[in-house]
Amino acid sequence: MATLIPAPLDIESLRKDFPLLARTVHGRPLVYLDSASSSLQPRPVLAAMEQYYETCHANVHRGVYTTAEEATARYEGARVSVGRFIGAPDPEREIVFVKNATEALNLVARSFGAATLRRGDKVLLTEMEHHANLVPWLMLSDQIGIELRYLAVDADGRLDLSNLDRKLDGVKVVAISAMSNVLGTIPPLQEITDAAHAAGALVVADGAQLVPHMPIDVQALGVDFLAFSAHKMHGPTGIGALWARAELLESMPPFLGGGGMILDVRLDRFVPADPPHRFEAGTPPIAEAVGFAAAVDYLEGLGMARVRAHEEQLTEYAIRAIAERLGGACRVFGPPAGPDRGGVLSLGFRDVHPHDLAQVLDQYGVCVRPGHHCAKPLMRVLGVTATARASIGTYNDERDIDTLIEGLTEAGRLFS
Ligand SMILES: Cc1ncc(COP(=O)(O)O)c(C=O)c1O
Structure with missing residues (x-):
């Protein structure tokens, strides 16, 4: 059967969308x-937020006047757009707007985790987790004494799944990154989710890095929770989303208390609202939700299969070009290019400190991030304290990679 290859993105014209x-x-x-770290915003996202502020800004779910009702419709409409983007079957009930992926993961640990887990219960994480999907579980461990287990990262930067069944034995929750922000590793989430469910565990997926770069269907993946941030997918900062199956959200207590999350309040008790509003205390990020919806519309307009094809090809080009032009001087951490790898290139360049590297690259106009990337345990596994991370987005092309390599070559000369 012929494989359908999506038409390539027109990067030259796409780049004009990003001021x-x-x-x-x-x-x-x-x-x-x-x-x-954070992606750039195209004009349609900026325009949608400006248009919202200029034409109908008001608080949501409160006013009965026309603009307040329009603002509420825009906010609730954004929930549906974001939910559809990830294949949510019931977005009105299943998408909770939060500040970012970090808050979404804290919500799961603090609400679902604290309400259902008991002392000694086991939660399975991995060595490659971002602190956002590690510290909330460590905090819960301090609070109620849950036991944390970890899937190891192997020498290729993939998860070692050889003992998955043993690791899953007795586990109640598996919380796992859908794509590593350091290694680019994309673990076989569906396979892990099937095994977790067979062992009686629920799966929390940290989709902060995967959702912006691939077609996602939560129903096909089978995960129970999915966290992601708008600002990594061409949307604004200040908003992210937690998707969870409706019945799970129904079973969870509120995370924060205040206005907007109640059905009734008396001096001695309160009745929480239904999800998702139960988890959205206070005035929500309304303009940001409008921008988030515009961002997913923009990505849908590009076509996520085309986005993935472009970024996979560029990752392959980058890894090959770095090896060919810099040889052994430059190490790219993580698996070789391929379907189980995203466009995150964590670089080690001889013994040059990643901060020095990033400073030299800045002289070439190249923005990369040096540091531990909020993944300190993984840095220890890799035997480094930091890397210089170049990460690919929809708008990057081979010229960007060539300039990166030009800057690295200069760093090599400077620090020889
Ligand atoms: C894998 C992963 N998870 C979670 C986060 C947290 O995202 P945010 O800072 O938007 O909350 C990040 C951010 O870099 C990430 O890379």
């Missing part, structure tokens, strides 16, 4: 290779 890409830094065009 920040027109900037120069140190007299050179900006080469933005830090989308894993």
Whole structure:
């Protein structure tokens, strides 16, 4: 059977949508290779937020006047757009707007975890988790004494699943990154989820890095919770989403208390609202939700299969070009390019400190992030304290990678 290959993205014209890409830094065009940290916003996202503020800003779920009702409709409409983007069967009830992926994961640990787990219950994590999917569970462990187990990362930067069944024995929750922000590793989530469910565990997926770069269908993946942030997918900062099956959200107590999350309040008790509003205390990020919806519309307009094809090809180009032009001087952590790897290139360049590397690259207009990438335990596994991370977004092309390599070559000369 013929495989359908999506038509390639027209990067040249796509780049014109992003005003920040027109900037120069140190007299050179900006080469933005830090989308894993935060991506850039295209004009339709900026315009949607401006149009919202200019035409119908008001608080939501409160006013009965026309603009307040319009604002509420825009906010609730955004919930549906974001839910549809990840294949949520019932977005009105299943998408909770939060501040970011970090808050979504804290919500799961603090509400679902604290309400259902008991002392000695086991939660399975991995060595490659971002602190956002590690610290909330460590906090819960301090609070109620749950036991944390970890899937190891092997020498190729993949998860060691050889003893998955043993690791899953007695586990109640598996909380796992759907794509590593350091290694680019994309674990076989569906396989892990099937095994977890067979062992009686629920699965919390940290989709902060995967959702912006691939077609996602939560029903096909089978996960129980999925956390992600708008700002990593061309949306604004200040908003993210937690998706969970409706019956799970129904069973969970509120996370934060205040206005908007109750059905009734008396001086001695309160009755929480139904999900998702139960988890959205206070005035929510309304303009940000409008921007989030515009961002998923934008990505849908590009086509997520095309986004993935473009980024997979560029990752392959980058890994090959770095090896060919820099040889053994530059190490790219993580698995080889392929279907189980995303466009995150954590670099080690001889013994040059990643901060020095990033500073030299800045002179070339190249934005990369040096540091531990909020994954300190993984840094220890890799035997480093930091890496310089270049990460690929929809708007990057081979010229960006060539400039990165030009800057790395100069760093090699400077620090020889
Ligand atoms: C894998 C992963 N999880 C969670 C987060 C947290 O995202 P945010 O800072 O938007 O809450 C990040 C951010 O870099 C990440 O890479």
